Amino acid sequence: MIQDLVVYAVFIGYAIGVLMTFGLVLTWVERKQAAVMSDRIGANRAYLRIPFTNVKLVWWGLFHGLADGIKMILKEDFKPRTYDWYAYAVAPWVAFTPVLLVFAVIPFGGTLEPARLIPPLADWFGDRTYPMQIARLDAGLLIVFAFGGMTIIGAMLAGWSSSNKFSLLGALRAGSQMISYELVMGLTVLGLVLIYGTVDLGDIVKQQSGIILGILPAWGVFLQPFAATLFMAAAIAENKRIPFDLPEAESELIAGYFTEYSAMKMGLFMFAEFIEIAIIGALFTTLFLGGYNLPFMNDAGFVFPGNHVVELPYVLVFVIQLVTFLVKVFLMCSFQILVRWSLPRFRYDQVLRFAWKFMLPLALANLTVTAVAVWLLRSVNA
Amino acid sequence: MNAPDRIANPVRPAFDTTLREDSVIVSIGPSHPATHGTIQIFTELDGEKVVRADLHCGYLHRGFEKECEDHTWHNLIPYVDRLNYCSALINDFAYCDAVEQMMGVAITPRCKYLRTLLAEYSRLADHLTCVAASLMELGAMTAFLYLVMLRDWIYEHLADLTGARVTYTYGRIGGLARDLPDGWLARLDEILVKYEEFIGRVHGLMDRNRIFIERTRDVGVITAADAIDWGYSGPMLRSTGVARDLRKDTPYLAYAELDFEVPVGIKGDNYDRYYVRMREMDESVHMIRQLMAMLPDGPVSVDDRRCTLPEKRLVYTEIESLINHFKLIMEGPQVPAGEIYVAHESANGELGFYLVSTGGGTPWKVHVRAPSFVHMGGAHKMLEGYQLADIIPTFGSINMIGGECDR
Numbered sequence: 001m002i003q004d005l006v007v008y009a010v011f012i013g014y015a016i017g018v019l020m021t022f023g024l025v026l027t028w029v030e031r032k033q034a035a036v037m038s039d040r041i042g043a044n045r046a047y048l049r050i051p052f053t054n055v056k057l058v059w060w061g062l063f064h065g066l067a068d069g070i071k072m073i074l075k076e077d078f079k080p081r082t083y084d085w086y087a088y089a090v091a092p093w094v095a096f097t098p099v100l101l102v103f104a105v106i107p108f109g110g111t112l113e114p115a116r117l118i119p120p121l122a123d124w125f126g127d128r129t130y131p132m133q134i135a136r137l138d139a140g141l142l143i144v145f146a147f148g149g150m151t152i153i154g155a156m157l158a159g160w161s162s163s164n165k166f167s168l169l170g171a172l173r174a175g176s177q178m179i180s181y182e183l184v185m186g187l188t189v190l191g192l193v194l195i196y197g198t199v200d201l202g203d204i205v206k207q208q209s210g211i212i213l214g215i216l217p218a219w220g221v222f223l224q225p226f227a228a229t230l231f232m233a234a235a236i237a238e239n240k241r242i243p244f245d246l247p248e249a250e251s252e253l254i255a256g257y258f259t260e261y262s263a264m265k266m267g268l269f270m271f272a273e274f275i276e277i278a279i280i281g282a283l284f285t286t287l288f289l290g291g292y293n294l295p296f297m298n299d300a301g302f303v304f305p306g307n308h309v310v311e312l313p314y315v316l317v318f319v320i321q322l323v324t325f326l327v328k329v330f331l332m333c334s335f336q337i338l339v340r341w342s343l344p345r346f347r348y349d350q351v352l353r354f355a356w357k358f359m360l361p362l363a364l365a366n367l368t369v370t371a372v373a374v375w376l377l378r379s380v381n382a
Numbered sequence: 383m384n385a386p387d388r389i390a391n392p393v394r395p396a397f398d399t400t401l402r403e404d405s406v407i408v409s410i411g412p413s414h415p416a417t418h419g420t421i422q423i424f425t426e427l428d429g430e431k432v433v434r435a436d437l438h439c440g441y442l443h444r445g446f447e448k449e450c451e452d453h454t455w456h457n458l459i460p461y462v463d464r465l466n467y468c469s470a471l472i473n474d475f476a477y478c479d480a481v482e483q484m485m486g487v488a489i490t491p492r493c494k495y496l497r498t499l500l501a502e503y504s505r506l507a508d509h510l511t512c513v514a515a516s517l518m519e520l521g522a523m524t525a526f527l528y529l530v531m532l533r534d535w536i537y538e539h540l541a542d543l544t545g546a547r548v549t550y551t552y553g554r555i556g557g558l559a560r561d562l563p564d565g566w567l568a569r570l571d572e573i574l575v576k577y578e579e580f581i582g583r584v585h586g587l588m589d590r591n592r593i594f595i596e597r598t599r600d601v602g603v604i605t606a607a608d609a610i611d612w613g614y615s616g617p618m619l620r621s622t623g624v625a626r627d628l629r630k631d632t633p634y635l636a637y638a639e640l641d642f643e644v645p646v647g648i649k650g651d652n653y654d655r656y657y658v659r660m661r662e663m664d665e666s667v668h669m670i671r672q673l674m675a676m677l678p679d680g681p682v683s684v685d686d687r688r689c690t691l692p693e694k695r696l697v698y699t700e701i702e703s704l705i706n707h708f709k710l711i712m713e714g715p716q717v718p719a720g721e722i723y724v725a726h727e728s729a730n731g732e733l734g735f736y737l738v739s740t741g742g743g744t745p746w747k748v749h750v751r752a753p754s755f756v757h758m759g760g761a762h763k764m765l766e767g768y769q770l771a772d773i774i775p776t777f778g779s780i781n782m783i784g785g786e787c788d789r
Contacts, residue, residue, distance in 0.1 A: 038527035165408050169430070169770070242521045243593055252771050254414070342587065344594050345521030347771045348430050 003125055007114065011134050015103050018326070022278035023271050024065035026333055030274075031064070033334060034341045072267035080162060080260045087161035092261065092268035095154025098147040099272045099279060105140040106282050107133040107202045109292050110299045110321045116314045131202050132292075132321075140201035141193065144283065145186055148238065151272070152178045155240075155247060158269070159257035170256025173348055174240065174247035180355035181237040181244075187363035188227040188234065191370035192220055192287055205291030209298040215305050217295035220288035226366045228288045230359055235280040236336060237351070239273060243343040244351060281332030285325065289332075292325035395424040396436040405433055410773065412441045418515060418777070419784025421758075427770060435765040435773070439758050442788035450748040454714025455481055456555060458748065463549040465750060465786035469508035469729045471500045471540075473786075474553030476726035479634065480735040481555050484722050485715065487689055492680040493557050498636040499673040500540075500552070501726075502666040503570075506577070507536045508729035508781075509617075509659045509666075516656065516778035517588065520597055525587045528580045535573050542566060555715055556690045557683025567674055574667055581663065588656075598652035602764040602776030605650060612760035616731025616753050618780065621658045622650030628727035639676070640669050652772075655779040689715040714743025723751075730754055730781055754780075754787035 028043055035042025044061035057063070082088050109132030114125040137143055152175060159171020196204050210218040221228045237244035248256030255261075258269045285291060296302050297320070301312040312320075346354065400407060411422040420441035426434040446465070450458050462477045463470040475497045482489060489497075514529035537547045542563060544550035552559050588594045604614075606622040619626055627644040629637040645661035647654025683690045687706055696703035719741040725734035731753030738747040757780050764776050 034523065038524045039531065040527065165406065169408075172429075245521065246771065252774050341524045343522070344517065344588075344591065344597060346593055347597055347769055349769065350593075350596055 003114075003128060004130075007112065007128075007130050008134065011130075011132070015108065015134055016100070018108070019100060019103055019275050019278060022329070022333070023275040024069065025062070026274045026277055026337075027065040027068055027270075028062055029334065030337050030340075032061070033337045037338070037341050069267070072264045075263040077265065078260075078262040080164070082161055082163045082260070084161040084163075087157045088260075089265075091154050091158035091161060092258075092265045092272075093154075094157060095151050096268045096272040096275075098150035098154075099276050101147045102144050102279050103282065104134040105137055105143045105201055106279075106286055107131060107205055107291060108282070108322070108325050110317060112318070113314065117318060133202060136200075136202055138198075138200045141189060141199035141204075144201075145182070148185075149178075149182055151276075152182075154272075155257050158261065162257070162260035164260050166253045167257050167259045170247045170253045170259070173253075174257055177240070177244065177247065177348075177351055177355075178238055180352055181234045181359075184355055184359045184363050185231060185234040185238060187360070187367055188224075188231040189287065190367050191224050191227045194367075194370050194374050195223055201286050201291075205286055205293065206298070208290040209293055209296070209303070211296065211303070211305055217290060219290045219295070224288070224366070224370065226362070227370075228284075230363055230366070231288070232280075232284060234355075234359065235284065236339060237355070239276045239280060239336075241273070241277075241336065242340045243346050245345060246348055246351060277333050277336050278329060280336065281329040282325075284332050285328040289328055292321040294320065294324050297321075393422060393438050395438070397424070397426065397434060400426055401433060402428065404428070408770075412438075418782060419787070421777075421782065421784070421787075423765070423773060423777070425765070425770070425773065430770045432765055432768055432770060432773065435762040437758055437761050439755070439782070439784075440788050442784035444789070446789040447748055447750065450745055452744065454743045455717055455745060456710070456714055458745070459553055460549065460551045462750075463551055465752065465789065466508070466728060466730065466733070466754070466783045467548055467785045468511045468783060469504035470548065470550050471504040471552060472508075472726060472728045472733065474550065475501055475635070476724060476728070476733050477735050478553040478555050479726065480722055480724035480737050481715075481717060482689075483724060484717050484720055484737060484739060485555070485688060486718075487556050487684055487686055489557060490681050490684055491678045492561075493682045493684075495636050495673055495677050496558060496562070496682060497553075498640070499670055499677070501635065502669045502673070503536065503540070505729045506663050506666045506670075507533050507540075509663045510536070512729075512778070512781040513584075513656060513659050516652075516775055517584075519774045519778050520594065522588065522594070525584045528584055532573075532577055532580050535576065539566075539569055539573060542569070554683060554690070556686055556688075557681075561682050567677075570670070570674065574670065577663075577667060581660070585660070595653065597772075597775065598656060598779075600649070601652045601768055601772050602655075602779065603649060603651045604760065604764050608760065608763065609650065612763075613756045614731065614760070615756070616727065616729070617655060617658045617662060618731060618753075618757055620644065621647035621654035623648055628725055628732060632725075634726060636673070636676070640672055642669050652775055652779045716741070716743060717745075725751065728753060730783065730786075731757070733786075750786065750789060752786035752789065754782045754784075755789075758782060758787060 032042040043064045044058070046061055046064040046067040047056045047058040048063055049056050112130040112132050115122040115127060155174035155178070156171050159167040159174065192204070193199055196207050198204060208217070208219050212218045212222060216222045240247050248258065253259065258266055261269065296304050299317060301317065302310040304310070398407070405426050405428040408425050408427050409422060410425060412420040422438040422441070424436040424438070425432050446461060450461060458477065459474060462473040465473045510529045510533040514526045514533065518526035540550060541547045543566060544552040544559065604622060606624050609619050609622045610624065615626065623646050625644045625646050630644055642665045645658050645665065647658050691710055692703035692706050697707045717739040719739055721736070721738040723734055723736045725732045732751065733753060734751030736749040736751065737745055740746045761777070761780055765773050768776070
């Protein structure tokens with residue numbers, strides 16, 4: 001029992017550590033990548049000085065995120081005259097917490113076998129094994145959508161309680177936009193659920209280790225390329241980033257629903273956005289890019305096309321899986337930043353029309369085609 | 383906050399009650415982060431839709447025209463710089479042209495070509511600023527940075543020539559402040575090559591971008607008839623399809639000798655205004671290249687003691703030049719009595735100077751026909767009926783410059 005507690009405490013620590021690091025580092029990556037895209041140098045000034053020496057750790061400005069965090073905490077916590085102070089104070093947390101919770105069901109590695117990983121503790125752990133995710137729930141994907149949907153409440157509360165017309169407009173935009181894209185996102189994933197026959201994310205990743213058509217890895221992106229594109233677009237809309245950043249369109253609504261927030265309260269909204277970039281990356285990786293596995297890889301090693309089996313030692317597999325997951329998530333984050341710095345912004349009515357008249361029918365068509373295909377294949381096999 | 387304690391708002395909008403019960407009045411500005419310059423836009427919103435709009439300019443009023451009456455003709459040059467601060471050189475040259483015509487001074491050939499070249503160069507910088515800002519407001523940050531980077535090279539390049547980045551004070555009555563420094567034209571060549579590279583990237587990012595087209599096509603439409611009725615000029619008028627350009631219609635400086643086209647739009651919407659400006663920049667570059675080949679040698683200022691300062695060497699050695707210098711500085715160039723209206727095609731449209739002199743070193747009246755101010759008159763027409771999100775790009779495409787609008 002106590003062993004389980006230790007393992008899950010480590011998992012939770014790891015997950016929070018990874019998310020916070022992503023949140024901090026992405027603030028820098030976003031600026032640096034944007035700078036590279038537009039032929040500039042970008043953030044390169046913040047550094048850590050080792051105390052009592054003149055050694056400065058500049059590291060290409062990697063510590064800018066840290067400097068931003070400190071600035072946010074130290075700034076004046078401006079309090080607007082609002083009639084609903086409680087809602088105003090609680091809104092940033094309502095926007096921030098669900099984003100973190102989504103990560104609980106995402107598998108970030110294969111199977112942890114403490115006895116094989118740390119031989120001195122073999123006796124204590126016995127033959128216990130743990131799938132590397134905080135909560136192994138058979139309703140995994142449903143949990144993702146349940147918590148993902150809760151962030152709307154944070155944005156709505158913030159806009160409503162700020163008693164500012166711009167905030168209110170931002171909140172209205174956020175509400176209608178996020179609900180629309182939530183629906184599209186759910187429908188795009190249904191195709192995958194039909195194929196894999198489960199909503200357990202751990203299972204979904206395991207099933208992507210196989211081979212389809214003789215040469216391709218059985219990744220979601222090859223099974224459902226259409227759904228993958230739609231999912232990515234809907235996810236960016238869900239996260240309210242350009243081209244879907246109208247709730248906070250800075251040129252129209254100042255900062256949209258968080259106009260009246262300052263210091264760390266505003267920081268929480270920003271931080272939630274950056275962590276959500278990482279979460280979207282993680283979800284996309286899990287659903288469409290084979291999760292923590294390299295192509296053709298499973299917990300035991302590789303099975304290449306033509307049935308070439310390469311077995312790997314457990315520790316190596318463990319490390320490869322952890323690193324692969326992080327690299328894939330990072331690449332997906334980078335892709336989102338690329339989109340954000342390439343495109344202009346939609347208009348409110350266009351975003352809703354895009355969701356209901358374009359993406360929703362496409363998602364439904366994708367689902368129908370998938371359902372028919374799955375049914376045909378099953379009848380042929382049966 | 384008690385009502386009696388509040389200072390009455392000096393700005394009275396055209397409406398302070400809503401037409402319908404479920405619409406709301408939102409005041410955008412005068413210090414909204416996205417309004418170019420300080421301007422206040424009262425809007426009545428039905429959800430996101432703009433039912434009515436009322437624009438209030440004048441927050442940047444600094445008494446330019448009145449102040450002019452108390453300074454010598456030469457002293458006004460730094461003031462006119464600050465009208466349209468995105469293309470200060472065009473203001474300089476238009477003002478100097480007006481005064482020179484009153485005095486009957488003919489500028490030297492080198493000055494004529496140089497002024498034309500610099501006016502086109504300024505137009506390039508102005509259009510770059512306007513297009514970049516409009517794109518940024520649509521969220522296209524990378525395109526914005528490409529254009530602004532280009533503009534910054536131009537600013538630095540002009541600083542080499544004039545010593546300032548924005549307000550150059552480079553024109554002089556009867557000529558220019560100084561001749562080109564060594565290597566200036568070579569650097570100009572480099573910048574024009576860079577221009578082609580970067581503008582190509584912006585064309586690639588924006589022109590056929592579906593989101594961009596949806597955001598700008600059929601938004602902020604003004605018909606040719608309306609535009610003429612409101613007195614519009616420049617890219618605003620040309621975007622509606624009217625090919626009116628003072629450089630072609632009433633050629634001044636060296637424009638009669640240049641080969642260039644007047645690009646026009648088809649609908650008068652935001653996309654047309656974007657594209658007309660992009661095309662005009664290409665035409666400007668084309669003209670600059672012609673002018674670089676045409677540029678003759680010779681002095682940049684006329685040798686006329688009524689307006690041009692004598693050589694410093696002579697001021698120190700002979701009494702006549704010293705007195706001449708003293709009189710020009712203290713009393714100003716003597717402009718004969720009369721009045722004149724001279725209009726140049728500035729980046730925003732017809733920039734006219736109406737000057738009245740009663741003889742002597744200071745003007746009796748200076749009036750500026752500022753294109754931005756005229757454009758503001760009909761701007762609400764371009765906002766009403768569209769969405770809240772369209773206000774900012776439409777307003778950006780009008781390119782209202784506070785300095786010349788409010789004066």
